[in-house]
Amino acid sequence: MKAIVISAPGGPEVLHLREVGDPELRDEDVLINVAAAALNRADTFRRKGSHPPPPAGASPYLGIECSGTILAAGKNVSRWKIGDQVCALLNGGGYAEKVAVPATQVLPIPPGVSLEDAASLPEVACTVWSTVFMINQLSAGETFLVHGGSSGIGTFAIQIAKYQGAKVFVTAGSEEKLAVCKDLGADVCINYKTEDFVVRVKQETEGKGVDVILDHIGAAYFQRNLDSLNVGGRLLLISMMCGAVTEVNLSCLLARCLTVKASRLRYRSPENKAAIVNEVEKNVWPAIITGKITPVVYKSFPLSEAAEAHRLMESSKHIGKILLVP
């Protein structure tokens, strides 16, 4: 089969389409003929060599989510059969024509979503559901701030939080991106280039702050995120695109009983991933099937143009998800 290989850590130009061996199918895996793989920031970090390589036994190739058709099922797999159309949360290997994945990380294509677009769902659905809802228990009537509202995570988080009855605040870096967030249901749209999000959050919440924040920025926003939280507020870190080290005034943590948690899907155990995928199918899939949540796909590239796709992601000009089609 063909797959994208990384010739050496570096810029997008190190991504090359090469002939490689087929994946090995273990008894608990299914083999998927990939229809599309979606990009994630984690892929660009791996390409640059700033993420550790995948653990032994996992695919050496990039790509942590895909959609496609089942080509084979291991002997311990009962739910899926050859020909089923599915999408999956992968442990790697999505940037390829075929990928093997534990059957517990596979989801059916929600009716109404195209096979290709479904590739954009597993990672955002599992990340947002496991953090904002399973860990943080955002509930109806609460306020929720997601930074980068026009990102893959953001466009999904807005829709699921609205579906669950929360009031949604977003930040983004342009009026065009904020307009998309508003269309997806965001209540308060903050342009971080022209306004201070802490001030705006306070204005919109009678000085109280929001109940839950989903953050991927890290150090650069840490204190300001704490300053934006209501009493009992929860800050959830899923990445640290702008710094890992910062100084914090702990007074606000104590004065307002704040909680800070961090979570990254790729560090979760197989059992944990299976549990999350199961919860996502129960709680998120019905919202997609009824059209309350739609995947936001910005652009598809042929697999051979993975470098171009990475350039687009790193330009941050996109809104929603970027796909690779073998």
Ligand SMILES: *[C@@H]1O[C@H](CO)[C@@H](O)[C@H](O)[C@H]1NC(C)=O
């Ligand atoms: C830390 O925060 C508290 C409460 O907001 C404030 O009173 C105090 O002056 C701050 N300390 C520093 C060193 O900024």
